[in-house]
Amino acid sequence: MPNLEAILSRDAYLLSVEIKLFWFVALLYGTCLILHLIHLITRKPGPGRLGTNMLWGAVIMHAGLILLRTFEGQRAPFQTLYESLSWFAWSASATYLYVGRKWKDIYLSGILVSALSMGACLYALLARSPAVEPLSPPLQSYWFEWHVVLAFLSYAVFVVSCSIEIVYLMIKPSLKKGFNTEYGLHINNLEIFHKQSFRLALFGFPLLTFGIFSGAAWANDAWGRYWGWDPKETWSLITWTMFAMYLHSMSIPKWKELPASVFNILGFICMLMTFIGVNWLARLLGIPSLHLYAM
Amino acid sequence: MIILTKIKSINWQAIRENKLYRRFASLKTSVILLGILIGFYIVGTIFPQGGQIDDYIKAGGRFTPFVIFFNLLNIFTAPGFLLIALLLFINLFICTVERFLLLLNQRANRADGLEFIPAYTFPLDINRQLEDAHGSIKEIFIKDLGFKAYPYHEETALIDGSARIVEKGWSYKWLTWGYHLAILFCFFGFLLTYLFSFEDEIILYPGEAAAIKPATISRWNKSWGHQPQELDFKLQLDEFITEYNQFPVLDYPNDKLSRLAMAMGWNEPKYFVKNESYFPKDWKSRLKVIEGNKTVLEKTIEVNDPLYYHGTTFYQAAYKQNLKIQVDDNPILLETDTDNELMIPGIEGMFRFGTIKTGTLFKKDGSQEKIKSFVDATLVKKDSAGKTETEKIGKLEQDGSLIVDNKKIILKEVKEASILSYRSDPGVPILWWAGVMALLAMSLRVFGAWYRIIYRIEEREDTPYLSFTIKTKGLMADEEKLIRRLKHLLENMTEPIDLDTPV
Numbered sequence: 001m002p003n004l005e006a007i008l009s010r011d012a013y014l015l016s017v018e019i020k021l022f023w024f025v026a027l028l029y030g031t032c033l034i035l036h037l038i039h040l041i042t043r044k045p046g047p048g049r050l051g052t053n054m055l056w057g058a059v060i061m062h063a064g065l066i067l068l069r070t071f072e073g074q075r076a077p078f079q080t081l082y083e084s085l086s087w088f089a090w091s092a093s094a095t096y097l098y099v100g101r102k103w104k105d106i107y108l109s110g111i112l113v114s115a116l117s118m119g120a121c122l123y124a125l126l127a128r129s130p131a132v133e134p135l136s137p138p139l140q141s142y143w144f145e146w147h148v149v150l151a152f153l154s155y156a157v158f159v160v161s162c163s164i165e166i167v168y169l170m171i172k173p174s175l176k177k178g179f180n181t182e183y184g185l186h187i188n189n190l191e192i193f194h195k196q197s198f199r200l201a202l203f204g205f206p207l208l209t210f211g212i213f214s215g216a217a218w219a220n221d222a223w224g225r226y227w228g229w230d231p232k233e234t235w236s237l238i239t240w241t242m243f244a245m246y247l248h249s250m251s252i253p254k255w256k257e258l259p260a261s262v263f264n265i266l267g268f269i270c271m272l273m274t275f276i277g278v279n280w281l282a283r284l285l286g287i288p289s290l291h292l293y294a295m
Numbered sequence: 296m297i298i299l300t301k302i303k304s305i306n307w308q309a310i311r312e313n314k315l316y317r318r319f320a321s322l323k324t325s326v327i328l329l330g331i332l333i334g335f336y337i338v339g340t341i342f343p344q345g346g347q348i349d350d351y352i353k354a355g356g357r358f359t360p361f362v363i364f365f366n367l368l369n370i371f372t373a374p375g376f377l378l379i380a381l382l383l384f385i386n387l388f389i390c391t392v393e394r395f396l397l398l399l400n401q402r403a404n405r406a407d408g409l410e411f412i413p414a415y416t417f418p419l420d421i422n423r424q425l426e427d428a429h430g431s432i433k434e435i436f437i438k439d440l441g442f443k444a445y446p447y448h449e450e451t452a453l454i455d456g457s458a459r460i461v462e463k464g465w466s467y468k469w470l471t472w473g474y475h476l477a478i479l480f481c482f483f484g485f486l487l488t489y490l491f492s493f494e495d496e497i498i499l500y501p502g503e504a505a506a507i508k509p510a511t512i513s514r515w516n517k518s519w520g521h522q523p524q525e526l527d528f529k530l531q532l533d534e535f536i537t538e539y540n541q542f543p544v545l546d547y548p549n550d551k552l553s554r555l556a557m558a559m560g561w562n563e564p565k566y567f568v569k570n571e572s573y574f575p576k577d578w579k580s581r582l583k584v585i586e587g588n589k590t591v592l593e594k595t596i597e598v599n600d601p602l603y604y605h606g607t608t609f610y611q612a613a614y615k616q617n618l619k620i621q622v623d624d625n626p627i628l629l630e631t632d633t634d635n636e637l638m639i640p641g642i643e644g645m646f647r648f649g650t651i652k653t654g655t656l657f658k659k660d661g662s663q664e665k666i667k668s669f670v671d672a673t674l675v676k677k678d679s680a681g682k683t684e685t686e687k688i689g690k691l692e693q694d695g696s697l698i699v700d701n702k703k704i705i706l707k708e709v710k711e712a713s714i715l716s717y718r719s720d721p722g723v724p725i726l727w728w729a730g731v732m733a734l735l736a737m738s739l740r741v742f743g744a745w746y747r748i749i750y751r752i753e754e755r756e757d758t759p760y761l762s763f764t765i766k767t768k769g770l771m772a773d774e775e776k777l778i779r780r781l782k783h784l785l786e787n788m789t790e791p792i793d794l795d796t797p798v
Contacts, residue, residue, distance in 0.1 A: 131545035
């Protein structure tokens with residue numbers, strides 16, 4: 001049987017490696033952000049391309065980091081907020097790279113994605129405890145992995161959808177006036193680029209629906225109530241409702257332009273509230289939450 | 296019969312043309328109602344739901360009149376919220392009915408409202424008559440590409456006299472309709488929950504069979520003046536089991552600069568095991584369901600694995616701990632629950648006890664250990680100014696002792712009871728099935744692939760041409776891939792020709 005001291009020093013060593021790697025990944029995301037900002041300012045594709053290539057490196061390294069964390073905890077690595085933030089940063093960047101793999105010289109949406117990824121990593125590193133915790137009894141459920149993975153996949157998709165929406169709203173007025181923006185977007189490909197935003201939200205919506213449904217089924221098993229108007233639950237419903245408004249608006253001719261874009265961005269803000277903001281809100285207002293492990 | 300006759304005599308067409316009805320059949324109304332609901336949801340996350348107004352005032356709430364007037368502490372059962380939810384239900388119901396009628400109509404007249412504007416044109420350079428080309432193309436669409444040309448298409452799908460329609464995949468319109476219908480059923484499930492569900496808690500001590508007498512009643516029964524009924528079976532707790540994981544404490548700095556320094560390798564994180572390194576692993580209750588004098592069911596429940604019996608579900612909610620203390624040699628033991636404070640004569644202040652650690656400890660090295668029950672004791676004193684001071688006394692083990700103010704305190708006995716919550720909710724099965732159906736239909740609609748091709752074969756200068764237009768729905772639908780396959784199949788059918796004819 002292994003000696004306790006040896007186990008603890010091995011765990012501490014692995015954690016030390018993980019923390020250093022995590023800082024390095026955060027630094028890479030930060031560098032990507034700077035390169036994308038240089039691309040925004042100089043209008044040259046070079047920094048954007050370099051930033052995107054570097055983002056590939058960050059995502060690959062981050063995948064390794066998540067695997068290391070899985071090995072350390074011997075369970076899926078998204079129990080604590082520290083782990084969820086890391087997972088969020090990785091999934092948002094990976095989704096962005098996958099979606100944008102065929103875009104030619106369009107890098108602007110990388111600004112929001114790399115900024116969020118860097119922010120999530122820094123928040124985890126500076127404000128959360130990296131201790132590997134065992135699964136608490138309520139989390140020991142077959143719903144755990146499915147609920148979190150699919151909900152976070154929807155979050156990642158909404159991040160990219162919003163980043164495209166913002167770029168579209170930024171670029172469209174210039175292109176309509178006949179200016180060449182030099183960001184890889186022109187009057188012929190702008191709408192095709194923008195359509196990706198809708199398709200992503202459409203992709204994310206069933207995933208978010210599954211996230212809410214599986215959460216309710218899980219709560220029913222664990223706490224005897226499928227819905228308790230807990231702040232986290234309610235904000236996930238707000239996010240769902242906002243995206244439902246967005247998707248329905250896209251079928252209303254008069255609303256499919258600016259109002260729909262606004263709903264998409266608001267949906268993204270609601271998603272951030274569900275993930276991070278609600279913890280702050282619950283603490284600020286002293287509202288008890290059953291999702292304390294995620295705070 | 297009379298009701299049926301009355302229903303038949305209603306002028307449905309007039310109702311459908313009514314302005315208010317049209318307003319409720321509108322998508323804009325759905326979006327507006329969803330927006331209003333969001334407002335209610337946000338308010339519900341700002342004001343603690345289910346709280347009492349007195350607690351709100353004590354906590355420093357500043358909007359008391361506003362909170363009372365709008366019932367903001369129970370906003371999700373307030374009339375305003377229920378009214379908007381009802382309006383959304385009506386909107387959804389009318390939209391679903393209207394869409395159903397529209398889809399039925401389209402089923403009968405598939406070509407209605409469709410225009411044929413060809414997007415692709417391929418020459419069919421074959422030495423056959425046009426009639427043969429028709430047959431071969433239809434075979435490609437149906438046999439090779441898996442499209443369907445419904446029998447009635449022959450009569451109804453002709454546009455401009457010669458265009459035909461073929462479709463592939465689950466109809467996105469029916470799927471969209473399907474998940475909206477499922478959401479309507481979810482509303483029905485919510486209604487059942489709202490009207491008929493009730494819940495309560497029961498405390499079970501090991502070895503005791505307890506009758507279950509809910510103190511609460513469903514809204515429906517309450518409105519009829521009924522009283523809560525005792526359930527027709529008893530529950531017995533045979534054993535309550537607590538398990539812990541050994542949870543090493545991490546020595547890791549809180550301040551940002553020290554964390555940065557750790558990243559630079561100036562310091563290393565360390566794990567160490569302390570007395571309080573216990574992390575809850577599981578709570579289990581070994582239960583027996585007793586009807587009359589007969590045990591009809593036995594089950595060990597835990598969090599996430601409840602007991603279902605006769606429409607009621609029992610959940611492992613919490614536990615209650617009780618301890619008995621002997622002071623010096625006094626044979627009369629002092630008894631308290633761990634969530635209460637205890638006054639011991641001769642000792643200034645009140646004793647407060649933490650959670651009693653008992654049961655099994657699963658250690659990091661893979662071994663297991665029976666925990667010798669213990670509890671952490673603290674003494675809470677108030678000075679003359681009313682200021683509270685907390686002093687840690689130490690770890691009190693079973694049959695062990697601590698000396699406080701020259702008094703010997705001995706932990707003589709610990710006892711645990713299981714707290715189960717139970718709930719009866721007839722809405723859950725409906726919600727479960729409706730939720731699964733909604734998800735399934737939504738996933739097929741969004742992730743699936745649906746194609747509709749309208750095509751026409753025409754002859755130009757003795758050469759037959761295939762002109763067609765494609766409509767796709769669903770994220771898996773790949774128009775380019777379909778065109779490539781179609782080209783390939785056409786090439787196999789015809790003499791080698793260049794099919795990359797511009798549109």
